[in-house]
Amino acid sequence: MPLTPNRRSALIYPSAAIVALAPAATSCSTNKNNVQQKPMNIVYIMTDDHTAQMMSCYDTRYADTPNLDRISRDGVRFTNGFVANSLSGPSRACLFTGKHSHKNGFTDNTTCVFDGSQPTFPKYLQKAGYETALFGKWHLESLPTGFDRWEIVPGQGDYYNPDFILQNGDTVVEHGYLTNLITDKSLDWLENEHDPEKPFFLAIHHKAIHRNWMADTCHLGLYEDRTFPVPDNFFDDYEGREAASTAEMRVDDHMDLIYDLKMNRPDKHSRLKERYESYYNRMDSAQKAAWDAHYDPIIKDFYNSGLTGKELAEWKFQRYIKDYLKVVKSLDENVGRVLDYLEQHDMLDNTLVVYTSDQGFYMGEHGWFDKRFMYEESFRTPLIMLPPASLKRRGDIPEMVQNIDFAPTFMELAGIDEIPADIQGRSLVPLLKDETPDDWRKTLYYHFYEYPAEHAVKRHYGVRDGRYKLIHFYNDINSWELFDLQNDPREMDNIYGKPGTEAITAEMMRKLKEAQEQYDDPIRFKYPVDSIQ
Ligand code: SGN
Ligand code: CA
Numbered sequence: 001m002p003l004t005p006n007r008r009s010a011l012i013y014p015s016a017a018i019v020a021l022a023p024a025a026t027s028c029s030t031n032k033n034n035v036q037q038k039p040m041n042i043v044y045i046m047t048d049d050h051t052a053q054m055m056s057c058y059d060t061r062y063a064d065t066p067n068l069d070r071i072s073r074d075g076v077r078f079t080n081g082f083v084a085n086s087l088s089g090p091s092r093a094c095l096f097t098g099k100h101s102h103k104n105g106f107t108d109n110t111t112c113v114f115d116g117s118q119p120t121f122p123k124y125l126q127k128a129g130y131e132t133a134l135f136g137k138w139h140l141e142s143l144p145t146g147f148d149r150w151e152i153v154p155g156q157g158d159y160y161n162p163d164f165i166l167q168n169g170d171t172v173v174e175h176g177y178l179t180n181l182i183t184d185k186s187l188d189w190l191e192n193e194h195d196p197e198k199p200f201f202l203a204i205h206h207k208a209i210h211r212n213w214m215a216d217t218c219h220l221g222l223y224e225d226r227t228f229p230v231p232d233n234f235f236d237d238y239e240g241r242e243a244a245s246t247a248e249m250r251v252d253d254h255m256d257l258i259y260d261l262k263m264n265r266p267d268k269h270s271r272l273k274e275r276y277e278s279y280y281n282r283m284d285s286a287q288k289a290a291w292d293a294h295y296d297p298i299i300k301d302f303y304n305s306g307l308t309g310k311e312l313a314e315w316k317f318q319r320y321i322k323d324y325l326k327v328v329k330s331l332d333e334n335v336g337r338v339l340d341y342l343e344q345h346d347m348l349d350n351t352l353v354v355y356t357s358d359q360g361f362y363m364g365e366h367g368w369f370d371k372r373f374m375y376e377e378s379f380r381t382p383l384i385m386l387p388p389a390s391l392k393r394r395g396d397i398p399e400m401v402q403n404i405d406f407a408p409t410f411m412e413l414a415g416i417d418e419i420p421a422d423i424q425g426r427s428l429v430p431l432l433k434d435e436t437p438d439d440w441r442k443t444l445y446y447h448f449y450e451y452p453a454e455h456a457v458k459r460h461y462g463v464r465d466g467r468y469k470l471i472h473f474y475n476d477i478n479s480w481e482l483f484d485l486q487n488d489p490r491e492m493d494n495i496y497g498k499p500g501t502e503a504i505t506a507e508m509m510r511k512l513k514e515a516q517e518q519y520d521d522p523i524r525f526k527y528p529v530d531s532i533q
Contacts, residue, residue, distance in 0.1 A: 051361035067336035081383030098407025108450035114140035122146030136205035215326030217290035252313035470508035
């Protein structure tokens with residue numbers, strides 16, 4: 001990699017954050033204050049499957065995430081951040097286009113290839129003079145477009161000694177732990193490659209904390225003495241929620257003892273044993289030795305214990321949370337490295353740092369792992385930002401925001417005056433300036449498509465307002481669910497069709513119809529009851 005910055009363009013912006021331009025030789029009456037602000041840099045850190053319950057700035061029950069907390073403490077914490085389709089590829093397509101899945105074409109991970117010729121915010125940023133770079137998970141099947149520099153992992157990527165696809169089309173294997181490597185590459189780009197004369201957008205996209213939660217060897221020992229609280233609906237019976245009852249994502253029944261929980265032994269077999277061994281075999285001998293030294297005693301105890309029933313389910317839950325949190329630890333440390341770099345290089349004055357995930361995740365709520373459902377844990381996504389002083393809002397931002405809002409936000413920050421009308425998200429800049437518009441959205445729209453598929457979550461769409469949520473599961477099912485989030489925040493009691501809910505049902509139906517019209521979704525519902533209109 002070049003050691004000196006590669007200056008690809010003539011100077012566009014003054015190199016300091018705010019610079020008084022030297023007086024021109026001739027009078028310059030049109031430029032009254034002679035001050036030009038360099039557009040803001042954006043560092044966008046997105047993790048995979050990181051849920052707010054597992055960040056101490058949102059939830060203190062599990063483990064400390066001091067670096068994430070630093071962003072939240074010194075910056076803003078969105079308390080109502082959501083996605084439009086709770087799955088990796090679709091979420092990324094929503095992010096880059098600012099449009100719902102039916103508009104950007106990437107509805108699910110299994111059948112779609114992202115059409116990289118469509119407009120995306122990185123392309124608009126490039127036109128506005130930004131340098132754009134992306135390192136890590138991409139997951140959109142076609143290769144990235146709109147980035148001056150990228151290096152991605154194929155598909156889901158590997159935690160240990162992963163492959164990277166380079167811009168020239170070659171694939172290389174890098175030695176190390178993926179979360180560290182993605183950060184190394186990002187910081188190396190900032191240090192050695194990026195053009196300091198240009199504002200930049202840098203996407204740091206981690207695989208962590210995606211299944212199967214393989215921690216770095218240096219963190220394997222963490223949290224082993226802890227017993228974490230089991231969610232009170234871990235033994236949910238899904239009464240009144242047909243689609244929930246047929247989903248295959250229960251910690252108890254659907255986690256693989258070997259692949260997910262690492263209980264591998266030569267005499268033991270499971271559906272995903274081979275996959276686990278292919279990941280394990282990526283490790284070098286020192287990594288394997290550290291791995292075995294940690295897991296062998298746990299494996300021995302487990303097979304000797306003969307656990308069954310409820311005890312076995314709770315044992316699986318504890319192992320799941322521990323592995324997940326160990327992977328979070330690397331992530332938090334690597335976010336700290338990025339913050340330190342920006343601070344040490346005086347870049348925080350003119351850089352917006354964003355930390356979010358491609359969606360939320362179940363940590364045993366409803367008995368589950370995974371995501372997909374429009375229920376709160378996976379419909380939500382954590383979102384914290386460290387804005388420079390020019391964006392003055394601090395503390396909690398309670399407005400409902402969605403991942404389709406990133407594209408117009410970044411475009412506005414890049415000085416793009418006119419956001420194209422077909423972008424469906426809304427810029428968050430007014431919220432960050434503490435100038436919340438009176439007409440901020442009061443309803444969120446969601447649509448999930450990946451069925452039939454792994455985890456068997458039925459297709460569904462729905463709307464959520466500040467209090468109620470209406471969901472329609474369709475395709476090989478026709479099932480409606482209505483929740484009062486105020487009285488039933490865990491969404492255990494489907495009140496759809498219950499006496500006394502007629503008025504609120506009609507109101508939420510109206511909101512759903514309005515949202516489907518507003519976003520121009522071709523898959524629309526038919527009123528199930530003629531009288532409700
Ligand atoms: C993989 C996982 C699933 C997960 C999907 C989508 N299975 O297929 O558990 O739901 O990814 O996740 S695994 O056996 O390969 O681990 S997403 O976040 O990328 O959308
Ligand atoms: Ca994900």
